Amino acid sequence: MRRCMEESEMKSSPTLARKSNCLFPNRIPKENRLVNVVKEDEIQDRDIVRIKLAVERLSDSEELIADCSRPYTLPTICGKHKDLKSITPQTLRDLFSGEYNQFYTDYTIIDCRYPYEYNGGYIQGAVNIYTKQSIDVLLQRSEKDRPQILIFHCEFSSQRAPTLLRYLRAQDRMLNSQNYPRLYYPEVYILNGGYKAFYDHNQDFCNPSSYVPMLHEDYRSELHHIRTVTKSQTEREKTRGKSKTMSRVVRF
Template sequence: MVRRRDAFDVRRGLFSGKRSADVNLTESPIHAVKKSKDVTGIAPKSHERYTNGIISTVETLESGNGMIADGSSKYTLPKMPGKHSDLTAISPEILADVIHGCFNDVIGDVTIIDCRYPYEFEGGHIRGAVNCYTKDDVNSLLQKPVADDKRHVLIFHCEFSSERGPKMYRFLRAQDRMLNSDSYPRLNFPEVYLLHGGYKAFFNKYQGLCDPISYKPMLHENHVADLRHFRVKSKSWTGEDGNQKTSRRHRSRLGRYLSL
């Protein structure tokens, strides 16, 4: 079975020089590589080796054998089925094990990326997490030096990991592909996960791993003005992705808050 996540990664990398509106997301990435010989300007023999190398990597990624996004090795953390089939999810239990150091022998660095708004983050977050809720935050992360000899794992989440976290995950992967378009399939961060159920699910089970031990929801009655401000600043992450649908109840509550 072809994994949608890898197909998405590959297509974004292959078409990194085009506007997103020009990308044919239904085209096989292998066909895209073969067609690319018309525009690469690479000498025929060199291009053939280059093309064959990419095709081999694409086939490895699409084989469904659990390889991370650069095809170099398998995922370190145990995965679980999630609501976003194109993203790799882990459970709150696995994240708790990560925090407790259970994977220190195979992981060099871990960054937990909390995509909620600052007032939510300050009201309680997972121990050691960083607040990252805008595109600029993601681009800043990608500019930081990454040690080649260490496996640096990223774990994204938001309140429920239903919209803001997944969207930030996808944006980082697309930007990472573009930054490394000249050395495909290399990535700064090839191993990325989404925390299933988000902060709410984690807090319900591991309050002792949260700092402070508290949970402030996005739709908090004391932060209506903050919600309006940060939604504008982050260019309204929620609801922009056509692959995600906000629940009718959530839209109704959100509308009431933003109308105040």
Template sequence: MTLSFRFRLFADDSCSPVTTDVTSSPSWKEIETVLTPCRSADDSVDSGIGSSVKLSIKLPSRKRCLSRTFIARKSLFSGKRPADADEAQSPLKKKSKSDDVITEAPSTDDIITAVERLESHDLIADGSRGYTLPTIPGKHSDLKSISADTMAEVLNGVYSDRLHKVTIVDCRYPYEFEGGHIRGAVNMYTRDAVNSLLETQTTAGKRHVLIFHCEFSSERGPRMYRHLRSQDRALNQDHYPKLNFPEVYLLHGGYKAFYESHGDLCDPDSYTPMLHLDHCADLRHFRVKSKTWTAGSEKVSSRRHRSRIFPSGLDL
């Protein structure tokens, strides 16, 4: 068809578009039919054709073009921007992003049965068995506490035939930990550090026991104990009462009480109080970093109460 058009247009000077007006010629009408956008030509909108002939080449409308452009961009940039590598995330958030299979949650009857079993027997938090270590009444009735003597027996291997692994979680600030800690303890004074425990692999049937404490086991240790249990429950909400760490204890009296009776099991054999005069700057730094003083609006009333007891507003 192209050769035919050129032949009829430029075979002689009489058909040349330069020397004559070809808009009324049959050849021009044929070209116009092929090339002009699919609508009636209109001089008022500068169509360039000046004819009302319907065209055979249909060009997409502007609305349709924009729609295709949007779809193309969406396909290219549909992936979410990854979060910063150093952004701390709880195990619960990581689990919700990685889960591909939706499991059926336990029924209400199953939950009620599990709760009744836990309340009627002195069992660990998943109801699977009794506690390995002897417990004592403590300041925190919702937590299981052990004495300093029981802690010493654990370190001396008295329960090694019944416990697969024991992790002693020291929730004091680093300068306190470095100034003396229970042998083999790990220093975890932030929620993110405690969350990392839930990322470790636990072996079914193997007893991995956690023992929390701080200086007096009054505030920081119990708070981290409760935080771990809350995260553990949320992580296993579809399998209640299953837990990663069902057997957790609080060291009654904290490091101070343990050091006073079993200093030989501390490394080094010393005790650095949180309020030590040589560590005032460290206290300010780690108190802010750990966010123990501003760890949620629900703590406002308790902070005010403590501020009346401790004028400096220190969190023990």
């Protein structure tokens, strides 16, 4: 009987009714709860549709960069790494010579060789980035400081450059996972043949005009030190659980 009286009082008092709704969320009118659920479902459905359309566009067109915003600026070839976009040394030389000035070509060349190789001769304007930690710093740049195009290479563009390029793309996808297919760096290339192939025919674009191989006998101690440090860093990351499993990327 007391419970009936309390409910009667609450119905007659708007203030008590509002307090009751705050104290007991399950008393929110059913129709309002239903509206909230429907809105959440609609948002999720829209996200699914957006992602599906982006995936279809990437799958249907080999010419769109990885965020679907526009075609690739530079002509590409079928290189050694089928999942990456490769350009020839001649294309890079043409880029230097203003061949693509009709496009907005704010680019950065990422030299993934070790410091002693880089200091022994590098492509003009290239920056030396050879660790994953440096790639993380690159991803932290503000929007105004991000170049439109990144071109990766190592000595032969066989292992080091492709590895860091894939790492950048995986991290980029993860950081923008809520806004797929948005990316900080949607247009990235690998230089086919690496520094060696470029140097063979374009020494006038190298500074200094020389070439130090990774396995040069004068730098054995430097190579051993770098490999030891890199291996140690990798082991520490695994021990601390920093290695993260990235979701599968449909296309770079």
